[in-house]
Amino acid sequence: MNFVSIIFQRLLYAALLLTAVLVLNFSMMHLAPGDIADTIAQANGGADAEVMEQIREDYGLDQPFPIQLAKYVGGVLSFDLGYSFFYNQPVTTLIFEKLPATLLLVITSQLLALVVGVLLGVFSARNPKGASSYFVTLFALFGYSAPVFWTGILLLIAFSLKIPILPVAGMRDVTIEGGFFIHALDIARHMVLPVITLSSIFLALYSRLCRASMMEVLGSDYIRTAKAKGLSDAQVTYKHALKNSMSPVVTLAGIQFSAVVSGAVLVETVFSWPGLGSLALQSIVARDTPTILGILFFSALVVIVGNLLTDLVLRMIDPRVGSKG
């Protein structure tokens, strides 16, 4: 099978999958009891019956389910994700307003987790029985099992309260004045704790996986050959072994990109990071159906594109993948 037909086939699957996601999400949201009229009443501290009827009418919630569904799917097909009930803004505007902050947080955290995770993995694979290796394992296990909101609050208490060197919340300090550099530095300061918190989960995954795969590779014949050639330890580890043990880590990183969005929801809430995660939580709490559906649709899109890319990249770096298909 050639590349073009594979891509074509994948895109067809993706389109079908996205439609299924749309219909399924919409139906599930519809099944849940209660609606936006209740949450608008809550935000208002109460509302009269006629007001609530008016809200339901305004948002088309009084229409039968098939009509609502058809309207929504039709809207999405024409690239219209609808209007947020809660904010009275187009959902696409809201999503693109929040996307940069989330991407900044997520990509930085992923990179940090990947680099530090791989280094720790290599380090502990080289001396698997040493005390430091156990320390790395313990550290990874802690990062993976501690809930992120707890890690976040602990870090806040440590570095914002006890040793007050970092800000508690948000993405920037609006009272600061200055040029681009000062603002970039300010955002970097605000990023430190959320990035550490979010990367702690993935760091554990990557370091464990890298350690396991590294140990496997280090035991193989060609490594022994390389050592017998008289290459230094570092050369063997980083030039020969690491390259080959990276493949599972890359695969995992590709898949994990979808998990990052869900991780971001919690981290963004603890640190009031103004991204998609905050928006997702807010719209779920408010039962703001168009926004939730928009974010879910967008996440599905990210996952599908991510998987497609991972697949293609793996085919390129490892000819064995897909050779039989």
Add this chain to the structure above:
Amino acid sequence: MRNFIRSLTLATALVSAVASTSVAAEEPTKGGTLISVLFQTPRHLNPAVQSGVVTGAPGAQLFAAPIRYDEDWTPQPYLAESWETSDDGLTVTLKLVKNAVFHDGKPITSEDVAFSVDTIKANHPFKSMFAPVTAVETPDVHTAVLKLSQPHPALMLAMSSQLMPIIPKHVYGDGQDPKSHPQNSENVVGSGPFKLTEFKRDEHVILERFDKFFMEGRPYLDKIVMRIIKDQSAGSIGLENGEIHLATFMNTVRNINRMKKNENLTVTPDGYAAIGAIDWLAFNTVEGPTADPKVRQAIAYAVDKNFIHKAIMLGTAADAKTGIHPGSPLYNSDVNGYDLDLDKANALLDEAGKKKDATGTRFGLTIDFGWPSVKPQAEYVKAALKKVGIDVTVRSSPDFPTWAKRIGGHDFQMTIDTVFNWGDPAIGVHRTYQSSNIKKGVIWSNTQQYKNARVDELLELAGKEPDAAKRKALYKEFQEITANELPVYWLNTLPYHTVYNNKVGNPPLGIWASSSPMDKVFLKK
């Protein structure tokens, strides 16, 4: 009755303002940026078409109301320099200050007052605020006359704070739906002491001093930055390390108690009397065992409020014996408070014919709760009622709308709930007890389906009684009857607290907390 308040000059207003806060006895300094915090993102910033305290905090800075209230529930002139109610109570005349302008420089006129009342009446969720207003006449630019179908004492509170923002007709009257007007969130043209610089959802609302504000020399602050921080623990840390100067509506009791130990901070429950939030245990008074008032009284005797106040609220909340907030001048503290008495509870249940079976159980009940923060009360009620033979099942809801659907649909036996007074009982209290407000599908209507002809009559009369003393007597009787029949059993006031850095002068501790103008707030040097 002629209730004419002499018009006050700005100078005396200023003197009285300084005098009323003479506890601090400090000369206000000008300038500076106050950093405060909002614990949710407001939907938008126009309180004319959106209630709730999150819109109220920025809304009361952006828009001025005709009057304002001091700490003792006394109305003070604000955009209206004086007001007068006719003898029959059917006409209220407002005289506006002459030098007031909107943020775009256009003068504030009686036309705008009429437009604001119309907009609020048509779009605000609290229909009872202006329901008796039949027309607003504008005999001249600075005089607005509200015509009423019946005397309406709640009007005074409804004309204050965030409830009656004066919005410009030339902006919000352009034919677009005011509920979704684009200038509710950006380019807001207000009438208040601060104008909008920037509103970024999930980030901040930035307000700056409006130089042409009609009160000379005010506001004192140059800028207010309201940071949106959704996690109260993170917000508390910000207060403790000095990053944030002021937070209102904090209700996480452990954070509150921890901050009390910080010497740079003042933590106070003052300022929430008008908002008047009360936690309560509501009963289905029509179906199931709780239809019998004796069962409801027995439950009240079996639930130890003292435990709730001390162990769950950790001393941060006050007792509430009736549906009117204890901070209100209309509160009746002489009613039965149902102190813990298990013998009485058992006797009442026996009397109601609910005998214990062989296992010591009388009957089963369910209890709902609307949000996680009141779950401990629900769990406690379960444990407390076990002692008198009532087997309670705690029914969780995955989220608020699910709970609202159940309670609004009358599909419940007991529920823990939080309801707000919103200033005058006619606005926030009547709705729970009037039989005319039994409306299936509407949360915070009379979901208990409580019916008492005398209560209906009392509330009807109190709603239009212009004489303060007579009105108080009517509400006194109303509170006696409801405390006896217990459609709901009131547990405690919400532990709302204001926390501020000691650098802050004149923090918003009036009856409306942060939903009041912060023109007098200043930062000490």
